[in-house]
Amino acid sequence: MAELQLQHLDKIYDNNVQAVYDFNLDVKDGELIVLVGPSGCGKSTTLRMVAGLEDISKGKLLLDGRDITQAPAKDRDMAMVFQNYALYGHMTIYENMAFSLTLRKENPNVIHKKVMAAAEILDLTAQLNKKPAQLSGGQRQRVAMGRAIVRNPKVFLFDEPLSNLDAKLRSSTRREIVCMSMGHVQQVGTPLELYDTPNNLFVASFIGLPPMNLFDVVFENGKLRGKGFEAELSEEQKDMLRSYDRKTIVLGVRPEDISQGEGILAKVSVNENLGMNTLVQGYMGDNCRVTAKLRGWASYRSGDQVSLRFGKMHFFDKETTNAIRKEAR
Amino acid sequence: MSDAIATRIDRMRYTKNTASSRLALLAIVFDILFFISIYKSDVGTYYYTITIGASIIYNLVFLLAAFLCSEGVKNYRIGYSWALIVLGIVQIARIFILPMNAHGAIVNNMPVMGDGQFVRVVIYLAVSAVCLFASALVNMKKSRTLAKYTASLQA
Numbered sequence: 001m002a003e004l005q006l007q008h009l010d011k012i013y014d015n016n017v018q019a020v021y022d023f024n025l026d027v028k029d030g031e032l033i034v035l036v037g038p039s040g041c042g043k044s045t046t047l048r049m050v051a052g053l054e055d056i057s058k059g060k061l062l063l064d065g066r067d068i069t070q071a072p073a074k075d076r077d078m079a080m081v082f083q084n085y086a087l088y089g090h091m092t093i094y095e096n097m098a099f100s101l102t103l104r105k106e107n108p109n110v111i112h113k114k115v116m117a118a119a120e121i122l123d124l125t126a127q128l129n130k131k132p133a134q135l136s137g138g139q140r141q142r143v144a145m146g147r148a149i150v151r152n153p154k155v156f157l158f159d160e161p162l163s164n165l166d167a168k169l170r171s172s173t174r175r176e177i178v179c180m181s182m183g184h185v186q187q188v189g190t191p192l193e194l195y196d197t198p199n200n201l202f203v204a205s206f207i208g209l210p211p212m213n214l215f216d217v218v219f220e221n222g223k224l225r226g227k228g229f230e231a232e233l234s235e236e237q238k239d240m241l242r243s244y245d246r247k248t249i250v251l252g253v254r255p256e257d258i259s260q261g262e263g264i265l266a267k268v269s270v271n272e273n274l275g276m277n278t279l280v281q282g283y284m285g286d287n288c289r290v291t292a293k294l295r296g297w298a299s300y301r302s303g304d305q306v307s308l309r310f311g312k313m314h315f316f317d318k319e320t321t322n323a324i325r326k327e328a329r
Numbered sequence: 330m331s332d333a334i335a336t337r338i339d340r341m342r343y344t345k346n347t348a349s350s351r352l353a354l355l356a357i358v359f360d361i362l363f364f365i366s367i368y369k370s371d372v373g374t375y376y377y378t379i380t381i382g383a384s385i386i387y388n389l390v391f392l393l394a395a396f397l398c399s400e401g402v403k404n405y406r407i408g409y410s411w412a413l414i415v416l417g418i419v420q421i422a423r424i425f426i427l428p429m430n431a432h433g434a435i436v437n438n439m440p441v442m443g444d445g446q447f448v449r450v451v452i453y454l455a456v457s458a459v460c461l462f463a464s465a466l467v468n469m470k471k472s473r474t475l476a477k478y479t480a481s482l483q484a
Contacts, residue, residue: 094343109336112343128343 002029002064002154004050009059011045011183019045020183023059027155036206037180044083046180047157051080063154079148080157085140087132087147093119094128097146111150118146179203201250201321204314210255210279210291216318217251219244224251228285229264231310240326241315249324252314255279258292261309266290271300280306341475345403349471352464353399353413357392359457360420364388366450367427380427387423391416395461402464405472410465417461424454 004027011020020042027033035043048054050061052073061069068076087096094115095102101111119125122142132140148156177194179186179202187199191207198204204212217226219241224231231251233241241249256277266282273279278298281291292308300306315324330338367384395416401409428450431442442450 092343108340108344109333112336112340115343116339 004155005062007060009049010057011049012057018183023185025178032175034175034177035180036177041180042183043180044159047159051078051157052076077153078155078157079151079153081144081148083159085144087140087143089132092129092131093124093143096143097150100151114150118149122146199323201316204252208254212252212254213290215251216248218248220246227288248318250316250318252316253310255291255293257311258308259311260294262307263309266306266308268300268304268306269302273297338474338478341471346405346468346471349402349464349468350399352460353395353402356457356460357395359453360391363450363453384427402468405475407469407472410469413461413465417458420454420458424451
């Protein structure tokens with residue numbers, strides 16, 4: 001059993017650059033937490049602070065209730081998989097995976113069993129006698145993960161490893177996402193929560209591909225008026241936006257929430273068939289760009305007119321960039 | 330076969346035969362000790378100049394051959410065991426060439442090799458030979474066990 005708590009973590013470098021601001025997170029036993037965010041947002045720095053490779057400037061780090069903020073990396077019982085794999089080129093895959101246990105002077109037979117078990121999970125058994133240079137990038141990534149697995153640590157820290165992660169390893173884990181930007185935590189939740197109810201404009205635009213359409217609109221007379229289009233609102237939505245009357249807000253609509261139907265006219269610029277869906281890019285009015293992911297196979301040509309209807313809409317405060325939500329009563 | 334033995338044999342598929350390799354390297358170390366000690370007996374006669382010249386050349390050959398064998402046995406290649414045995418026999422034979430001839434010989438009223446030096450160089454060559462034989466035997470045993478195990482896996 002292992003429970004990790006990050007309490008008000010800050011990272012301030014010697015040159016006074018702050019990389020992480022007030023990071024709070026509770027990770028329960030068996031839970032998989034994913035940090036997402038653009039380059040330089042502080043994901044790796046946070047991981048390195050947890051691993052003990054970077055000093056924590058402020059805040060506390062607790063593992064099973066024990067304060068390990070100042071504990072050296074070797075005493076934290078954590079394994080980190082680095083983005084660049086950090087494998088020893090002159091050792092075989094087997095030796096790489098066994099290395100940490102060999103240093104601990106564990107019984108060679110125990111090491112062997114652990115390495116073979118990890119290799120089986122990661123589908124590396126046939127590669128054990130090879131050197132890292134003979135493996136593909138994905139295989140090297142798995143070796144780095146195997147090296148962490150054999151140690152059986154309390155916490156695994158993976159720096160960008162998920163692209164080639166074996167499905168067997170993923171199946172028994174719960175996943176939560178921490179979305180970060182500029183060193184700040186923007187939202188913590190399940191992938192669906194972040195997709196469905198983004199807390200702010202950053203999360204809305206970062207999660208989802210193609211990204212959410214964002215339009216500046218004015219709420220007026222119970223309708224939303226944008227450049228080149230108007231959108232009808234339900235009574236519930238009107239009620240929610242009551243305090244924004246005649247103010248500019250940001251309307252967000254995911255491309256997959258736009259369908260063909262009576263409503264808003266758009267002029268097609270690009271038609272991209274994706275198999276089950278068609279990605280249509282166009283303009284509403286003169287320069288209000290919109291992207292729609294329409295069901296089925298469509299064959300629009302550049303310049304064609306298409307009638308669109310907005311499904312689920314998200315609203316954001318233009319000034320704070322926070323989501324506008326129905327207040328709890 | 331117990332679980333521990335089975336695991337040890339299976340482990341050989343992925344680990345080097347470091348025991349044999351280190352024994353072969355130890356043989357080189359003792360040969361070097363012999364090599365360093367023997368040149369004190371150079372007294373400038375034609376016979377010893379020729380013998381020591383040949384000894385220098387053989388030592389270079391031995392260093393290379395023993396090193397290659399140490400790398401070969403690391404990978405459980407049984408052929409290198411025979412090479413190591415040949416090198417071991419030559420090391421024993423060398424005791425009867427230079428040290429035995431030099432020990433007790435008098436040139437210009439001076440002993441060519443004293444008792445102390447003689448005992449030392451004989452021990453160096455003998456230990457070097459023992460290391461070579463041990464390396465070869467360990468490798469033979471391990472490589473045969475591994476070959477048998479690999480064959481059973483493929484069957």
